[in-house]
Amino acid sequence: MAALAATPFLQFSRFPRKEKIFSVGRIGDVILKGGSRVFSVTQLKQRRRFCGNGKDCKRKVSVRSAIAVAEKNEVAPVEMEEYDAIVIGSGMGGLVAATQLAVRNVKVLLLEKYVIPGGSSGYYKRNGYTFDVGSSVMFGFSDKGNINLVTRALAAVGRKLDLIPDPTTVHYHLPNDLNVQVHRKFEDFVDELYKRFPHEKAGIDGFFGECWRVFNALNSLELKSLEEPLYLLGQFFKNPIACLTLAYYLPQNAGAIARKHIKDPELLSYIDAECFIVSTVDALRTPMINCAMVVCDRHYGGINYPIGGVGRIAVQLAEGLVEKGGQIQYKANVKSILVDSDKAVGVQLANGRKIYAKKIISNATRWDTFEKLLKPSEMPERERMFQKIYKKSPSFFSIHMGVKAEVLPEGTDCHHFILEDDWSRLQEPYRTIFLSIPTVLDKSLAPEGHHILHIFTVAWMDDFEGLSREEYNAKKESIADDIVERLEKKLFPGLKAATTFREAGSPKTHRRFLARDEGTYGPIPAGIPKGLLGMPFNTTAVDSLYCVGDSCFPGQGVIAVCFSGVMCAHRVAADLGVEKSNPILDKGLSNLLAWFRTLA
């Protein structure tokens, strides 16, 4: 995760005749914008050489060269101007919000602290391996229906990636030799469950039947902002049954619904594991809507892996954003959100620069947004309430490995989830192992004859505090050794000896490279939640400040944050007057939603 070896290219379709550089100074950041006036000094020189006198031309500018330039501090700052919207952070939530605004001709600037886009859905390269930083199981990435939000986000900016269908979403290795392969075809998957739990056939049908009811309702709607009343009314008149179905399931959790249908404790534990891989909590605390979205999408559209790695999605969105007239600035660490008369008006970067916009969208977690980018002492009541209902989930301990291909048995699945011994330990740190081997699908990610193993397990930041550098490194290696040993026993004998590369990251690594408070995976309910009722949408109590990403409705996971990005862009566009809106209805709905949240 630590490294960068990115070579994505941005395609600039035209260059302006007139370029302004306001000053040349020690600015550690760079602006890349298609058809804009804002480039580094070196890029401007290169462009003159290639284009001749700044005439319109078409060629590629390497992001890597731009970053190198930025690192040498020979970059000019942008001209000071006001944007319609600034997005803080280029995770999938931020990228989707920014691109959806750019295609509506909103003047948007995306500021990213790190050197490439994607956040938890980014990538890094080492020793010939291309590793996914976090997400590897891509939901919402098919060519069917309305919930294929990753595909749709790319299509909005004219992009499409080549995909490899994954025949098995995940292979579970669970206590008491419960082995379940989640096959692409729903019937094949439930057949596995029927075989193991023949006495629960009706229960299995009942639970998954309700999941499909929720999924089909969601999938029949055009997904936009649930905070925009005109859209909501339109959808209600078009499809009242779907809307009422979703309203019915909104306050419910998967665990409670599973218990209506299923009695076998082992099968209920299996449903816990299904929920845990989505939400890091058991089924009783996982909202039904989140559970249904993933357990059905994997069979409806199927899980598909992008050739070149998951990081390609973010890179394509970033390129698409630039092509549609938006801007991205990397190495732009937002230190604070500027507020004037209770209204967000801009941001201040770590280098002191202030940039202003009509609307500010934070893709940082709500904890980072309201405790770091804003003064914690001024936290609005609505956020205090959120922090009562939701707490930070733990982080992860990650291992990225390169191994000799022969160590994997023929037919090994791409994604695995392992809990060896005791169901009661499901949510304990280091107990479960998530494993992805994306080279099973895309060999181009590793040198010939090798595979990638991306392993992670739940871990807390506290475990790594107060250690010297030597102690910290020794602890990471010892945890990694232990996990590799467990994988040797369970799946791949000889794994240690077959390892050619290994790098471990702790919650501190997650905090550092993903800029997430305590490296958290996102919000988890403090108690038993009322489904998604308490989860905030995109508007905040601070005028003109919005949040997007996994600490907003509907929560963690790429499909969920893409949904959040689409919703956020719609609400912001309505508030900018680019989409239809009605201030009286807006106010009414906002009050109603605030009241609903008090019931959570």
Ligand SMILES: Cc1cc2nc3c(=O)[nH]c(=O)nc-3n(C[C@H](O)[C@H](O)[C@H](O)COP(=O)(O)OP(=O)(O)OC[C@H]3O[C@@H](n4cnc5c(N)ncnc54)[C@H](O)[C@@H]3O)c2cc1C
């Ligand atoms: C190890 C791991 C495995 C996962 N596996 C899967 C999976 O298989 N399938 C799945 O669907 N989901 C998976 N997820 C979850 C999924 O990746 C996340 O829910 C999702 O990517 C979060 O997106 P986001 O936009 O909310 O935020 P993030 O990805 O956290 O992005 C936020 C961005 O904002 C930037 N930022 C933050 N603060 C600032 C600031 N002050 N200034 C400038 N920039 C800032 C950060 O640098 C970062 O780029 C996984 C997550 C992890 C960590």
